[in-house]
Amino acid sequence: DVKVTQSSRYLVKRTGEKVFLECVQDMDHENMFWYRQDPGLGLRLIYFSYDVKMKEKGDIPEGYSVSREKKERFSLILESASTNQTSMYLCASRLQGVSYGYTFGSGTRLTVV
Amino acid sequence: GEDVEQSLFLSVREGDSSVINCTYTDSSSTYLYWYKQEPGAGLQLLTYIFSNMDMKQDQRLTVLLNKKDKHLSLRIADTQTGDSAIYFCAETGANFGNEKLTFGTGTRLTIIP
Numbered sequence: 001d002v003k004v005t006q007s008s009r010y011l012v013k014r015t016g017e018k019v020f021l022e023c024v025q026d027m028d029h030e031n032m033f034w035y036r037q038d039p040g041l042g043l044r045l046i047y048f049s050y051d052v053k054m055k056e057k058g059d060i061p062e063g064y065s066v067s068r069e070k071k072e073r074f075s076l077i078l079e080s081a082s083t084n085q086t087s088m089y090l091c092a093s094r095l096q097g098v099s100y101g102y103t104f105g106s107g108t109r110l111t112v113v
Numbered sequence: 114g115e116d117v118e119q120s121l122f123l124s125v126r127e128g129d130s131s132v133i134n135c136t137y138t139d140s141s142s143t144y145l146y147w148y149k150q151e152p153g154a155g156l157q158l159l160t161y162i163f164s165n166m167d168m169k170q171d172q173r174l175t176v177l178l179n180k181k182d183k184h185l186s187l188r189i190a191d192t193q194t195g196d197s198a199i200y201f202c203a204e205t206g207a208n209f210g211n212e213k214l215t216f217g218t219g220t221r222l223t224i225i226p
Contacts, residue, residue, distance in 0.1 A: 004155075033213065040121060042201065042218035043156075058213065090155055101146055102214060104155035 003027075006091050006105040013112050019078040021108050023091030029103075030096045032074035034058075034066065037088040037107070049074055050096075081112045117217035119202055124223045131189040133220045135202030138183065142204040145178060146214065147187045150199040159187070159200075189222075197224050 007022040025032065030051050035043040035058075045058030047066040055066050063085060067075045074093075078085055088109050092102035116138045125131040137145070143164050148156040162169045162176045162185075169176045175188040189196055202217040 035216075040218060042117075042119075043216040045213055045215075048213055092156075101144075101158045101161055102156070104148075104157070106153075106155045 004091055004093050004103050004105040006089075006108050008108050009106065011108060011110045013078075013081050013110065015082060015112055017078075017081045017112075019081050019110065019112075021076040021078075021089055021091075021110070023074045023076070023093075023105055024072050025074075025093040025103070026072065027093060027095070027103065028071065029093035030071070031094045032068065033092045033094075033102065034064075034074065034076045035090045035092065036060070037090055043090065046076065078110075081110075083112050086110060086112045117202055117204055117215050119200075119217035119220045121218060122221050122223070124225055125192050126225045127192060127194060129192055131187075131192045131196065131222055133187045133189075133200050133202075133222065135185040135187075135217055136183055137185065137202070137204045137215075137217075139204055139215070140183070142183075144205050145176075145185050146203040146205075147174075147176065147185075148201040148203060148216075150201065150219070152198075156201060192222075192224055194224050194226075196222060198222060 004025045033048040034046045049055045049068045065077045088107050090107045091105040094102045118136050146161040147159045149159050150156045173190045177186045199219040199221050201219045203214040
């Protein structure tokens with residue numbers, strides 16, 4: 001069974017901390033994505049990557065960066081966490097090609113205090 | 114940019130049919146998707162439809178696409194308590210490289226016993 005694994009289900013961090021959210025997929029997918037999910041706003045794309053060492057900004061990249069050193073791993077970095085980054089973060093991956101849809105991880109609920 | 118809209122809430126009696134609606138603005142959409150999110154979980158792909166189709170059926174699920182009106186619907190027959198979830202509509206454009214999905218806000222389906 002294919003899997004996208006996010007390293008933490010719940011995280012609590014302090015304002016100003018540097019935060020790393022990790023995502024690993026075992027499907028040899030080229031494309032990986034980070035979304036945040038907020039009530040009433042749906043899913044908003046933060047960053048995505050088409051392949052190793054490649055990254056593209058999504059719709060709301062401010063305050064975030066990403067790293068993709070290996071094909072299976074896509075990390076989301078909050079350089080200096082702020083309370084407005086409290087959210088559910090969802091990682092997804094997809095095999096190249098539009099028909100396949102995404103496979104999502106279970107999500108990381110991040111609270112910044 | 115692309116926009117996808119859904120109602121936020123829907124309540125349905127157990128055993129009735131649920132119809133979840135979605136409108137989108139991108140006329141170049143090639144694939145449209147329905148995802149289900151159960152509490153505390155990531156998103157699970159339910160079904161997708163290619164833009165040259167107007168209907169797709171899969172067991173209790175029926176997807177209808179009106180491309181002229183840019184309207185997509187998901188009908189769940191004989192709704193059960195296990196269908197309680199948030200349902201997201203999503204679309205992707207036609208251009209190679211434009212493979213990111215744009216999601217709606219999600220519709221929370223509540224089943225009334």
